[in-house]
Amino acid sequence: MRYQTALRSDCAILTGEASRPPTLVFMLQLLFRAAACLVLPLAVLLCAQWPLRDAIQAFSREANDLAQILFAVYMAVAVTAASQSDAHLAAAHSPASARAPWRRWAIAACVVPWALFVLWTSGPQVWRSVAQLEHFGETLNPGFFIIKLSLAVMLGLVVAHAIAPTKPATVHS
Numbered sequence: 001m002r003y004q005t006a007l008r009s010d011c012a013i014l015t016g017e018a019s020r021p022p023t024l025v026f027m028l029q030l031l032f033r034a035a036a037c038l039v040l041p042l043a044v045l046l047c048a049q050w051p052l053r054d055a056i057q058a059f060s061r062e063a064n065d066l067a068q069i070l071f072a073v074y075m076a077v078a079v080t081a082a083s084q085s086d087a088h089l090a091a092a093h094s095p096a097s098a099r100a101p102w103r104r105w106a107i108a109a110c111v112v113p114w115a116l117f118v119l120w121t122s123g124p125q126v127w128r129s130v131a132q133l134e135h136f137g138e139t140l141n142p143g144f145f146i147i148k149l150s151l152a153v154m155l156g157l158v159v160a161h162a163i164a165p166t167k168p169a170t171v172h173s
Contacts, residue, residue: 024164028084028157035077042070065141072147076154080161108162115162119155126152 045067053060126148128134134145 024160028080028160028164031077031157032081032084035074035081038070038074042067042074045070061139062141065136065139065143068136069143069146072150073153076150077157079154080157084161104162112159112162115155115158119152119159122148122151 045063049060049063049067052058052063129145129148132145133142134148135142136144
């Protein structure tokens with residue numbers, strides 16, 4: 001029943017039948033859905049490495065580099081998506097009292113300073129990598145900077161999730 005209600009509310013939000021959720025939550029939901037589309041290309045690239053290396057004897061390193069980029073971007077978004085939808089194993093096994101309203105403030109008090117600290121300490125390295133459009137060391141293929149940029153995206157999403165409302169608007173029938 002809970003999943004049907006969530007599905008109805010998602011459909012109503014996408015079709016405009018319900019009042020729109022706050023902009024930040026709506027943008028996070030769109031980002032989560034876009035990142036979910038990376039799973040299939042990632043799986044194809046990971047499965048293609050062995051035939052490319054052994055049968056074709058070419059392009060396996062390029063497939064590996066692209067798979068690393070897709071994985072970094074996917075994981076940067078998936079961590080926050082799992083938190084927002086209570087899909088983490090810890091959330092699934094926690095009692096209902098652990099999901100009390102004060103929990104959001106406690107998580108924000110612990111997570112936001114740490115995420116901002118890591119963002120602050122890794123910021124110069126990420127910025128240099130992006131400014132230089134850093135390449136992969138072994139293959140010299142472009143795109144390694146995207147992996148480092150994914151760290152900043154993940155930390156930004158963690159902070160956004162901590163300060164945003166936890167659930168999107170629901171449709172009342």
